[in-house]
Amino acid sequence: MIQVTPSIAIDEGLIEEVFVRASGPGGQNVNKVSSAVQLRFNAAAAALPDHLREKLPRVAGQKLTKDGVIVIVAQRFRDQERNRADALERLLGILREAAERPKPRRPTKPTYGSQQRRLESKAKRSRDKGLRGTRPAED
Numbered sequence: 625m626i627q628v629t630p631s632i633a634i635d636e637g638l639i640e641e642v643f644v645r646a647s648g649p650g651g652q653n654v655n656k657v658s659s660a661v662q663l664r665f666n667a668a669a670a671a672l673p674d675h676l677r678e679k680l681p682r683v684a685g686q687k688l689t690k691d692g693v694i695v696i697v698a699q700r701f702r703d704q705e706r707n708r709a710d711a712l713e714r715l716l717g718i719l720r721e722a723a724e725r726p727k728p729r730r731p732t733k734p735t736y737g738s739q740q741r742r743l744e745s746k747a748k749r750s751r752d753k754g755l756r757g758t759r760p761a762e763d
Contacts, residue, residue, distance in 0.1 A: 629723050632673065639715075640664045641708065646699035660699035663711040668692025676722050683722040694718065 625633040646660035667680060668691065680688065687694050698711035734742075 629720060632676065632719070632723055634665070634670055634672075634719070638666045638670050639712075640666075641711070643704060646707075659702060659704045659707055660697065661704065661707040661711045663696045663698065663708075663715060665694040665696075665715055666692065667694055673723075675725065676719070679722040680718075684718050687718070 625636065640663070642662045642664070643658040644660050644662055645658050667677075667684075667688065672680070680694075684694050687696060689695060694715060696711045696714050698707040698714065700710055701707050
């Protein structure tokens with residue numbers, strides 16, 4: 625079990641890693657060694673709390689497939705182990721972000737001073753606009 629938060633853990637059996645060749649610069653190393661990691665986490669089969677399951681599609685974005693699998697490709701480093709650790713850390717980051725509960729909003733009231741300033745600015749604006757009108761014709 626991998627700890628995501630103190631109260632949430634995921635089963636390692638739901639994580640599948642496939643090693644592929646990385647793209648980009650790296651010389652012969654890129655052509656010979658499968659150092660990139662494609663990590664797949666089956667979120668649909670995982671025992672996740674309801675609030676995390678609801679928020680996960682928004683946090684994971686395009687990394688989440690229609691089947692409920694999170695796919696992360698890590699090829700930032702030249703060696704396989706560092707890419708593996710990077711992919712796992714990115715997965716845990718997504719899950720931790722989805723596990724955060726939003727801070728409840730406490731309704732507030734405007735202060736007396738802010739209400740007075742608002743009314744004064746409205747009155748000034750009204751006066752300014754009223755002065756823009758056409759003048760009455762003088763006979």
